[in-house]
Structure formats: structure tokens, C-alpha cells
Amino acid sequence: MATQEGIEWGDMVIVSSVVIGAATFLLRKYLFGNKAAQEMTIAQRAALEEAQKIGVEKSKQHNPERDIVDKMRKASKNVVILYGSQTGTAEDFATRLSKDIQSQAVRPLVLDPELYDWQYLSRLRSDELVIFVLATAGEGEPTDNMEAWYKALVSDAESPDDSDVPEFCQADDNPPLDENMPLQGISYAMFGLGNNTYEQFNHHARVVDRRLLALGADRIGERGEGDDDIDIEEDFARWKDATLPLIRQHLGMSTLSDSGDESAPEPSWKVVEMDASQTWAKGELFSGAVTTYDSRHPFAAPVTAAVELTPAADRHLLHVEVDLAGSGMRHEAGDHIGVYPTNTDEEVDLLLAALGLLDKADAPIAVQATDPYAPQQQLFPVEATTYRAAFRHYLEITTPVPRSQIKSLVLPFARSEAARTFLRPLAEDKDVHAAVVTAGCMSLGRLINAVRDVEKQADVLGNGEEPFVLPVHAAIELCPRLQARLYSISSSGKVHPERPTITAVVLQYDAKTEQAVQAKMGARRCGVATNYLLGVLRYLRGDRIVDLEASNDNNDDNRLRTGHLLSQSAELHTVADLSSVSASRDAKNYLLQSLTLQPSPGSVSNKRALTMPVFIRKSTFRLPVDNATPVIMVGPGTGLAPMRAFVQERAQTARANPDQPMGTTLLFFGARTESKDYMYREELEKLFEDIQQVAPESQIITAFSRDQPQKIYVQHRLKENAELIYRTLLCEQQKLNGASRAHVYVCGDAKNMAKDVSRALAALIAEREDVSEDVASKWVSEMRKLSRYQEDVWS
Numbered sequence: 001m002a003t004q005e006g007i008e009w010g011d012m013v014i015v016s017s018v019v020i021g022a023a024t025f026l027l028r029k030y031l032f033g034n035k036a037a038q039e040m041t042i043a044q045r046a047a048l049e050e051a052q053k054i055g056v057e058k059s060k061q062h063n064p065e066r067d068i069v070d071k072m073r074k075a076s077k078n079v080v081i082l083y084g085s086q087t088g089t090a091e092d093f094a095t096r097l098s099k100d101i102q103s104q105a106v107r108p109l110v111l112d113p114e115l116y117d118w119q120y121l122s123r124l125r126s127d128e129l130v131i132f133v134l135a136t137a138g139e140g141e142p143t144d145n146m147e148a149w150y151k152a153l154v155s156d157a158e159s160p161d162d163s164d165v166p167e168f169c170q171a172d173d174n175p176p177l178d179e180n181m182p183l184q185g186i187s188y189a190m191f192g193l194g195n196n197t198y199e200q201f202n203h204h205a206r207v208v209d210r211r212l213l214a215l216g217a218d219r220i221g222e223r224g225e226g227d228d229d230i231d232i233e234e235d236f237a238r239w240k241d242a243t244l245p246l247i248r249q250h251l252g253m254s255t256l257s258d259s260g261d262e263s264a265p266e267p268s269w270k271v272v273e274m275d276a277s278q279t280w281a282k283g284e285l286f287s288g289a290v291t292t293y294d295s296r297h298p299f300a301a302p303v304t305a306a307v308e309l310t311p312a313a314d315r316h317l318l319h320v321e322v323d324l325a326g327s328g329m330r331h332e333a334g335d336h337i338g339v340y341p342t343n344t345d346e347e348v349d350l351l352l353a354a355l356g357l358l359d360k361a362d363a364p365i366a367v368q369a370t371d372p373y374a375p376q377q378q379l380f381p382v383e384a385t386t387y388r389a390a391f392r393h394y395l396e397i398t399t400p401v402p403r404s405q406i407k408s409l410v411l412p413f414a415r416s417e418a419a420r421t422f423l424r425p426l427a428e429d430k431d432v433h434a435a436v437v438t439a440g441c442m443s444l445g446r447l448i449n450a451v452r453d454v455e456k457q458a459d460v461l462g463n464g465e466e467p468f469v470l471p472v473h474a475a476i477e478l479c480p481r482l483q484a485r486l487y488s489i490s491s492s493g494k495v496h497p498e499r500p501t502i503t504a505v506v507l508q509y510d511a512k513t514e515q516a517v518q519a520k521m522g523a524r525r526c527g528v529a530t531n532y533l534l535g536v537l538r539y540l541r542g543d544r545i546v547d548l549e550a551s552n553d554n555n556d557d558n559r560l561r562t563g564h565l566l567s568q569s570a571e572l573h574t575v576a577d578l579s580s581v582s583a584s585r586d587a588k589n590y591l592l593q594s595l596t597l598q599p600s601p602g603s604v605s606n607k608r609a610l611t612m613p614v615f616i617r618k619s620t621f622r623l624p625v626d627n628a629t630p631v632i633m634v635g636p637g638t639g640l641a642p643m644r645a646f647v648q649e650r651a652q653t654a655r656a657n658p659d660q661p662m663g664t665t666l667l668f669f670g671a672r673t674e675s676k677d678y679m680y681r682e683e684l685e686k687l688f689e690d691i692q693q694v695a696p697e698s699q700i701i702t703a704f705s706r707d708q709p710q711k712i713y714v715q716h717r718l719k720e721n722a723e724l725i726y727r728t729l730l731c732e733q734q735k736l737n738g739a740s741r742a743h744v745y746v747c748g749d750a751k752n753m754a755k756d757v758s759r760a761l762a763a764l765i766a767e768r769e770d771v772s773e774d775v776a777s778k779w780v781s782e783m784r785k786l787s788r789y790q791e792d793v794w795s
């Protein structure tokens, strides 16, 4: 019981300080405002009031550049779609939604909330509409591009019904705003994107929705909730089917759905072929005078190391290190690194051939908006590109084509009966789509080829019918933007300030259904980013021996390419650069040859140097500030990444401060087999020797699932080591003289492992404390709230 009291007492202290802190914050106006004012002279008070008035007036000043309503009206639109997106899915859904609802009466405009201010929402008229498409990120957090809106609308309010109503903009042409319900008369629709394996499922959309309702706005239809653990495409389609008729009705249109319409939509983008005799290369992909690097302006970091960590034949486990020197970027243990990958030559060629573009793949093109009022006038961050570059660097071309996209952007271009008969079920029947397209990993290039095969068998040409041709603008519209991939950094920023490392396993998928295999779509598909990293490794290792100099082709063009590749030129992703890279097509047997090549002086062995576009994303997954706090880390597989950074940091601290107390440091690591999958073994064991000098109970506890007949995972090891964990979790307090108790970190698979670990922990607390598992689970939840139980998980 003593320990239980310990828990309650300890928690009470922390909980009460949180409560006191919150109350102090809420009452700050009364607690401090008056006292400060009392101490001022009359003149000082007058000056302060004047300054406050100016500040308020200034914040009220209309900034048309950040006003969604201004933007919308200038472009003659009546619907604004705002997306909250971290990795591009919500952005893609928003763009597709815009196409789906577009008609004479419904004129949507897709905007990024980061570039606009929330205050202007109140300026919308009743014959206009805002649609939110909001993904949830982090642990139930808003996406970065919705952070300011979220903070103003939601998180500054204690509850959705909070009386502290944010101050919206009063439009001249609207009636005065209701003080408590300033969004009365505003209509919106809401679709959330999430994943049910996260505790806070769809939290972002849910709380924004509640808050908008509380502020008086009127929601059209139900809030949609997409779950990408199951079938987010279908969730989206269902929500659209239910909501679009209501939206049409709201905007004064007939409610008839257009499900029978197979006509081609108006293109949003046009491809302009440019004068090939001119030099269009303008320098780096993210050009301009970039002084601060971020996700929109990644840093071309030289790759300083790339190795395979374990020798398994059936998979590749990679360790890649980059050099951030000169970028000004800093990383701390627990942060993520974003990497912009490229598609493989193989996939790019497949699509180029399917679109009939191989002959002019390297000709300069520009992709421009067809709507002169569209906020984004060119699709890519460079003025000119090539078809090859567009499909390699900017567009996601390997994912299975969603059903709704087949319906709106592929089927309309099928002119033969055979093509229509093949495509219709894929567009209309979700089970057929799942069996053939999803399970068959049918990318756009493969889908086009499948239609061609069907037409060939039906002898479409012989019948005098027109064969299927997908216009390039439809292909460009159909492919989402290629997004950066985030990896938990596996090195400590304190120990290796400019050298973050990535630990990743190369992803490969096989087409799953018999149908798909029979239809010859059964080839192996590869994850874009991890295969890009594998390509980086193979290039540096020298696997790609088919060097450009070795080419038999001696024409001028090729010499130029060779020169370009070996020069010190910083041109990256340019027309010339891209064609140079594609010259080495012969190394086809490798999964990836297309790299962002840029010789960088002073890094790895001369001409094998290359760079990767990267940026750092800060996280809240952090070691406790006080080293005396014990830590329990659970990181099986590549979930070891941030734990390795933590261990490096703790070992360094232990070496530097042998007289300072350090909390017990436990690492639970799991993998398939000890002999093949125990990555960083020697290094970790060495680091733990250092830690044990000051925290003797510290240790690595491993679980190798395939080293014995029955499967053993990290959660089993937690159970077996219940006594040690319990001691580390709860009893260190006395030993360490009042230091706060252990922090628990879990990294890796969200769907099974993270849940099992949480349950295992609750179970062992329940047993030791003799309380129900329900009570113990609440303690774990409390630990989460107090940031003593942190997860960095993915599904």
C-alpha cells in the first residue's frame, strides 16, 4: 500500500501543480493585471492603454492577402476547401473533392490554412461555404499547417463551449456578429482523416467541428471520419456521396447526383511544351535565397555514410547518415528527419511508356493552372521541368489508383466498349477495386497497361474503335504530390550535432490476390522512400558500376552528362541534371538508380558523393530533463531508432558526469533473430557499459521472436521482468532522493506492439499493486497526460 500511496501522492503533486498552473493562466487577468496596473503611474497607464488599443486595431486591420473570403471572391468561387495535412493525404483529398463538386454553380477553391488567417471565416456569406478536410497528426494533434487556426479556435479555449470567444473579423456587408456565436450564418462541411490505432482517433477534426458548432456555425451533413487503418478511400467516398447532394442543395442546385456521368472533367492543369533549344535549368529544386531550411525548403545534405546493418537475404536494413553542416539545422534526440525521395527509373519509364511520352521524356515542359485565378499558378516549384523529372521527383506514381480517381479521371477517357467494361467495375464496385487494384498494387502505369491488354484481346483496332489514351494532364491531376517521408532520427544531436542518422527497413509488397497475379500484375512493388535510401546506399557502395563514363554512347550529349555529373555544379533537379541521371539506365537489376546526384566536396570518397533533400521536424518525444529520472524504452525493430539516440545521450552524460546520479535505463529491443537482426549490437552494449557505471541496474533486454519454437515479443519480456520494471517505475523515488519517477518510451508499430506494451504495463502494475487492470490502465493514461508515457508510433 505504501507504494500505492506513493503513486497517488506523487501524482497529486503533479496534477495539482498542473491544475494550479491552469487556473493561474485562466485567472491571469485578475491575479496579475490589477496588481501591475496599481503600481503604474497615470501616465504609464494611459500609454499602456494606448499601446494596447493600437495593438488591437492593428490586429483588426484587414489583410486581403490572408483573407480566404477575399481570395475566394476574387477568383469568382463560392466554396473554399481548407486542408490540414501533414503527409499529403488530406491535401490530395481536398484537391480531389474540389474536382468532384465542381460545376457551374459550385465553384471551389482549395487553400492551405497556413497562408490565411482564421479571423476572416466570419466574412463568409450564407450562399458561400467552407469545407474542412483535416488529418490528425502526432498524438491527437493538429497538422502543422493548421496549428495557428487550431490554437486560436480550439486550444486557447478550455472547452468547446468556452465563453472566451475568439475575435472574428466584422465584415461591412454582413450583419454585426453575435458576441457569443460569431459564426452564426456560416455553413461548413467537415471530413476528418485519422487512424483508429491511435488513441485520439480523428481528434483534430472532432474538436474543430465541436468548436465551430459552439461558435454558431452550421454544419452541412454529418462529419466524415476516415480511417486509414481500414479503408480511408471508401470512408471518403461514402461521406462524399452523402454530403455532396446537401452541398449542392445549399448552393441552390439540383440535388441530383452525377453518378451516371462519365464525361471528362475540365482539366485544372495544362502542360506547355517549351522551347527545347533554350536552357531552362534554373538551379536547385527549392531555389531562391534560402537561409532557413524546412519542409518547403529542404537542405541538400551530403550523404556521409550508408550501410546495411544486418546481413539478412530477404530484407535490407539500412543505416544512412547525412551531414547538416552549413544548414543551421539542429536536431535533438527524439526529432524526425524528413527525406524527399524520388521514384525509380523503372516506375518512371513504365508510366512514361504507358502515356506514350518516352520519346519526349526529357523535353522541357511547364505545368500551369488553367484557371488564371487559381492561387497556385504552377504545379511544381520550378518554372520548367521535364515529363521524366515530373514523374520522378514531384508525383506519387506507384500507389494503387483510388476508385474515385478511376471513375473521374480514367473512365471518361475510355472510348472502346472493352475498356469501359473493364474499368467500370473498378470504378463502381469497391470489392472488385479492392481485389484487383489495391491488392494488385496497380499503379497508374499498370492500370493503363491492363486496359491496353484488354483492348488488344478484344481487337479494338480491328473493330474500328478508338483505343484508350490517357491525356497527360489527367495523369498529372491523378497522381498526388510526392511527399517527404519522416524517420525518427537514430542518433543524438548532442553527441553528433551535424550528423543525423536514419535506420530504416526497405519496404517491399507483393500483389496479394490470385486475380491480380493471374492478370500479371503480381510483381513485387517497393516502398518509394526506403528504396530510394537503398539506391543511395548502393550508389555509394559502388554497386552501380555502370558509371556514366563507361557508357558506349559517345555522342556530345552523353559527354555533357558525364561532365555534369562529375562537376562541382550545384544544379540539382534541373533539366540537364535529370537527363544526366537517366542516362545510366543499364543498371536495371537494381531497385533504384535515379538519385539526386550532386558531387559534394569534402564528403565521402570523391565522385561517389551525393546529396539528399532533407529537413528536421521537431518532436515532443524527449528524454527527461533530469538525468536522475529512470527511463524505460521499448523499441523493437526500427522502433529502436530514437532509443539509440537516447542511449547515446545517456552514455555520454554518464561518461562526462560519473559522480552525478542517473536513473536506471532499460531498453527493450525485439527482432526476428539474434544472429541476423540485432542491429547496433556492439555499439549498444558498449554504451550500456558506460551507463551501468552510474546506473548499475541499467540493461538491454531482448526478445527474438524466431529463436525458439514459440514467438517471444517485447511485451512478453516486460511481463517476465515485472519486478525490475515495477522497481524502476515506482521505487526509484526514494533511492534518488525525490527525483520524479520513470519515463516510458515506446516506438514502432502502432497497431499491435504499442497497444500490447501499454496493456502489459497496466497488467504488471495491476498485479503488483493488487488493483484492477482498469485502475492500472488509468494510471498509464495519467502517465501519458503527464508526458511520462510517450509514443512515437506508426501503422
Ligand SMILES: Cc1cc2nc3c(=O)[nH]c(=O)nc-3n(C[C@H](O)[C@H](O)[C@H](O)COP(=O)(O)O)c2cc1C
Binding pocket: 084, 085, 086, 087, 088, 089, 090, 091, 135, 136, 137, 138, 139, 140, 141, 143, 193, 194, 195, 196, 198, 199, 200, 201, 202, 203, 228, 232, 793, 794
Ligand atoms: C506520426 C503520425 C501520427 C498520427 N496520429 C494520429 C492520431 O493521433 N489520431 C488519428 O486518428 N490518426 C493519426 N494519424 C493518422 C493520420 O491522421 C492519417 O494517416 C491521415 O491520413 C494522414 O493525413 P495527411 O497525409 O494529410 O497528414 C497519425 C499519422 C502519423 C503518421
